[in-house]
Amino acid sequence: MTAPSCKFCRILTGDLPAAAVIEDAATYAFLDHRPLFPGHCLVIPRRHAATLPELPPELLAPLFATVRLLARAVLEALGAEGSFVAINNTVSQSVGHLHVHVVPRRRRDGLKGFFWPRQKYRDEAHLREVQATLAEAARRLRAAGW
Numbered sequence: 001m002t003a004p005s006c007k008f009c010r011i012l013t014g015d016l017p018a019a020a021v022i023e024d025a026a027t028y029a030f031l032d033h034r035p036l037f038p039g040h041c042l043v044i045p046r047r048h049a050a051t052l053p054e055l056p057p058e059l060l061a062p063l064f065a066t067v068r069l070l071a072r073a074v075l076e077a078l079g080a081e082g083s084f085v086a087i088n089n090t091v092s093q094s095v096g097h098l099h100v101h102v103v104p105r106r107r108r109d110g111l112k113g114f115f116w117p118r119q120k121y122r123d124e125a126h127l128r129e130v131q132a133t134l135a136e137a138a139r140r141l142r143a144a145g146w
Contacts, residue, residue, distance in 0.1 A: 003048045008097035012046055019131040022070060022138045026062035029070055029138075031131055032101070036111060037119050038130045039078045039104040043067050049098045051089040063100070069138055069146050070102045077137035078130070080104035084111065 002009035010016040012028060021041055022029035029043040043066050049055040055063065071083045084103040088094075105111065121127040 001047050003097070006048055006097045007095045008042075008044050008099065009048050012044075019127055021073075021131060021134045022066055024062070024066065026059055027066040029066055029102075031127060031134075034118055035121070036084075036103050037105075037109065038121055038126065039074050039080070039134060041070055041074075041102045041134070043070060043100040043102060044097055050096045051093070052087055052098055053089070055098055063098075067100050067102060069141055070134070072141055072146060073134050073137040074102065074104040076141070077133040078104050081106045 011018045018030040020030050029041050032040040032042050045059050045063050074080045074083050082105045084105050086101045
């Protein structure tokens, strides 16, 4: 179930492009087009829900299984020391479709409180390199039972 005017639903239907990292029956994870750091991903449910409270209970576990997998993948694929995982509900939510941010973190990376200095990809090739590296790490982790 999608909403035709929703930007993320349009990504799911293929009407808008996205750099997919993980795709399964319930979720879709892709690189944020305005990343805090390279590897910053958004995880969305395939079924439209504007906020976390609107997400059907049966989709909660699949959504967070993908978030958990991706939080591990950024460590393995990008050498991150940790991750920042966040959800905005309505306030500060740039797209009205539930999405979970998974951001690779390193000590002294400049991310403080809610001041988020965005960093761009060097170019399209860099974006694709990060995309492929994360996708491969997620595939390996899934195959290993994650």
